[in-house]
Amino acid sequence: MKLHWTEEDLAANWLLLPGELEIVGNKRGVTRLGFTLLLKFFQLKGRFPSGPQEIPSDAVRFVAQQVRVDPDIWADYPWKGRSVEYHRASIRQHLGFREATFADTEALKAWLIKSDILNHEHRMELLRETILDRWRRLCIEPPTQKQVQRLLRSALQEHEANFCDSIYQRHNHATLKRLDTLIAVEPSSEDEAEWTIWYRLKTAPGRAGVNSVMKAASRLNLLREIGLPDDLFKDVPPKLLERYAKRAAVEEPFELRRHAGPLKVTLMSGCL
Numbered sequence: 001m002k003l004h005w006t007e008e009d010l011a012a013n014w015l016l017l018p019g020e021l022e023i024v025g026n027k028r029g030v031t032r033l034g035f036t037l038l039l040k041f042f043q044l045k046g047r048f049p050s051g052p053q054e055i056p057s058d059a060v061r062f063v064a065q066q067v068r069v070d071p072d073i074w075a076d077y078p079w080k081g082r083s084v085e086y087h088r089a090s091i092r093q094h095l096g097f098r099e100a101t102f103a104d105t106e107a108l109k110a111w112l113i114k115s116d117i118l119n120h121e122h123r124m125e126l127l128r129e130t131i132l133d134r135w136r137r138l139c140i141e142p143p144t145q146k147q148v149q150r151l152l153r154s155a156l157q158e159h160e161a162n163f164c165d166s167i168y169q170r171h172n173h174a175t176l177k178r179l180d181t182l183i184a185v186e187p188s189s190e191d192e193a194e195w196t197i198w199y200r201l202k203t204a205p206g207r208a209g210v211n212s213v214m215k216a217a218s219r220l221n222l223l224r225e226i227g228l229p230d231d232l233f234k235d236v237p238p239k240l241l242e243r244y245a246k247r248a249a250v251e252e253p254f255e256l257r258r259h260a261g262p263l264k265v266t267l268m269s270g271c272l
Contacts, residue, residue, distance in 0.1 A: 005058040014040050014059045016066050023094055024067060033060075033069045034077035035087045042091055046136030050145060051079060097139045104140055105147065109155050118159040119237045127152050163240070164262035167232065171265060175227045179268050182226075183253040196253040197222070198268075228269055244270035 005013075016024075016036070024036055040063060041049050049055055052074065064071035078084055092098060108131055112118065121127060128148055135142045142148060171179075182198040201222070233241050248256070248271035256264050 005056060005062075010058060010062045013044050014062050016040075016063075021067075023090075029069060030073040030076045031083065032067050033064055033071070033074055034084075035090075036063050036067050037074070038084075038087055039091050039094075042095065042097075046097075046132060047142050048088055048091075052077065092141060095139075097141050100135065100140050100143045104135075104138075105143060105151055108134060109151050109158075112152075112155045113159050113162070116237075118156065119240045121239075122156060122243065124149070124152055127156075160263070164266040167266040167269060168262035170229055170232060171269075172227075176261075176265065178226045179265060182268065183256050185253075198253050198256070201272075223272055226272065228272065232269060241270055 020036075020039065023039065024032060027035055037055055037060065038048055040059070041055060055074075057071075060074050061071045064074070111134070112127075112131060117127070117130060121130075131148065131151070132142055143151075182201065183196050186195045186197070244267055248267035251267065256267060259267065
């Protein structure tokens with residue numbers, strides 16, 4: 001919600017429509033202003049505000065002028081108790097909405113996982129807007145922000161588990177063993193520190209020359225010997241593959257070894 005609204009924006013989003021004053025009825029003072037602000041906010045966002053901070057002061061003044069009350073009394077609106085619950089129920093009934101149930105939440109999670117959305121987007125804020133829009137279209141008031149966050153985290157985890165398992169199942173036993181070899185610890189003859197073939201694969205060949213060409217050719221042969229299926233990521237959206245490749249590129253071998261088999265294999269295959 002933006003902080004400052006132009007007169008055109010206020011008129012488009014916060015102007016009382018014909019007949020809405022009848023819904024406000026004979027409410028007075030802060031009750032009159034609070035009810036009207038909740039009504040207009042719900043029409044705009046498909047949910048109720050979590051607190052007064054979500055409603056911009058420009059909108060408060062604009063609505064207060066329409067219902068003829070002092071905008072300063074907005075600070076006294078009660079956010080808990082019977083009054084606000086009654087206001088919310090009346091607004092839901094008027095707009096044809098109902099409160100979300102556990103079944104609604106599970107159904108939305110299943111829809112999100114089944115759809116193609118998570119293949120292209122994983123940023124929480126954008127996903128949140130997507131499911132809030134979905135609930136709005138279904139005329140369902142969404143649950144609390146914490147519940148929405150839990151839903152999104154659960155959906156992302158299940159989507160990742162499904163995707164990684166599908167990639168893992170396409171590798172044969174020999175290929176899986178060769179991938180494990182890449183991150184197995186090898187003693188370094190130079191400084192006796194831990195060393196892995198994976199680290200060597202990720203190291204740049206160096207300045208152009210015969211040695212760098214030979215190193216690049218050696219790495220290419222090693223990758224071919226791993227035996228990844230040629231069409232492993234054929235139907236995988238580029239954004240999803242890029243997400244796992246970037247993640248694998250910054251993880252150390254010991255971090256990769258900690259992952260469960262499907263996630264580890266998917267990260268390594270995506271990076272190779």
